[in-house]
Amino acid sequence: MHGDEALILAANDAFYGAFARRDVDAMETLWARNIAVACIHPGWEVLRGRGEVMASFHAILASPNAPPIKADHAQVTLLGGDVAIVVCTESIDGTELVATNLFVREDGSWKLAHHQAGPIARRSAPPRRTPPTVLN
Numbered sequence: 767m768h769g770d771e772a773l774i775l776a777a778n779d780a781f782y783g784a785f786a787r788r789d790v791d792a793m794e795t796l797w798a799r800n801i802a803v804a805c806i807h808p809g810w811e812v813l814r815g816r817g818e819v820m821a822s823f824h825a826i827l828a829s830p831n832a833p834p835i836k837a838d839h840a841q842v843t844l845l846g847g848d849v850a851i852v853v854c855t856e857s858i859d860g861t862e863l864v865a866t867n868l869f870v871r872e873d874g875s876w877k878l879a880h881h882q883a884g885p886i887a888r889r890s891a892p893p894r895r896t897p898p899t900v901l902n
Contacts, residue, residue, distance in 0.1 A: 768844070770844060770850070770876075771842045771844065771850075773876055774842050774844075774850045774852060774869050774876050775840055775842060775852070776876075777796065777869055777875070777876040777877070777878070778837070778840050778852045778854065778867055778869075779837075779840075780792065780796055781793075781796050781867065781878060781881075782835060782836070782837040782856075784796060785827070785835050786834060786835055786836070788827040788828070788832065789827070790823065790824055790827050790828075793820075793823045793827065794820060796877060796878050797816065797819065797820065797877060797878045797879075798816075798870055798872050798877035798878060798879045799816065799872065799877075800872050800873075801870060801872070801879055802814070802815065802879075803815065803816050803819050803878065803879050803880065804819065804879075804880045805818075805819045805822060805880065805881045805882070806881070806882040806883070806884075807822060807826075807883065808863060808883050808884050808885065810822075833858050833859035834858070834859070835856055835857070835858050836856070836857045836858075837854045837855065837856050837857075837865070838854060838855050838857065839854055839855050840852050840853070840854035841853050841854070847871070848870055848871035849868070849869070849870055849871075850868075850869045850876070851866060851867070851868055851869070852866070852867045852869065853865070853866050853867075854867070855886070856883055861885070862885075862886055863883045863884060863885055863886060864883065864884060864885075864886050865881065865882065865883040866880070866881070866882050866883075867880070867881050868880035868881075
């Protein structure tokens with residue numbers, strides 16, 4: 767694994783760790799400060815700007831009804847020297863979601879710039895592994 771990939775996965779793990787511990791201070795340090803950030807929680811409209819995003823996490827993490835969260839199957843895609851995407855699954859209260867986390871390098875550390883999570887639509891049949899021989 768490339769050095770940046772390991773650092774990005776560590777930042778992704780830190781995000782879910784802060785979420786699981788309901789650690790507002792850790793969550794604050796994980797989000798970028800020098801660029802515009804955005805977040806789309808499942809079922810919410812887009813939150814734009816650090817103020818809105820942090821307010822949402824403060825409310826979620828302070829709620830006694832916040833369910834535990836666990837992330838699995840994280841995969842990194844480096845988009846350039848200072849931008850990367852992590853796609854993973856989230857398990858929340860028995861529901862599986864897919865999440866996309868956009869990271870940027872800021873002052874030498876990988877920081878979140880965007881988070882979006884939503885439900886996974888399950889197929890009734892497994893996906894085809896071989897291309898069809900006839901298109902129509």
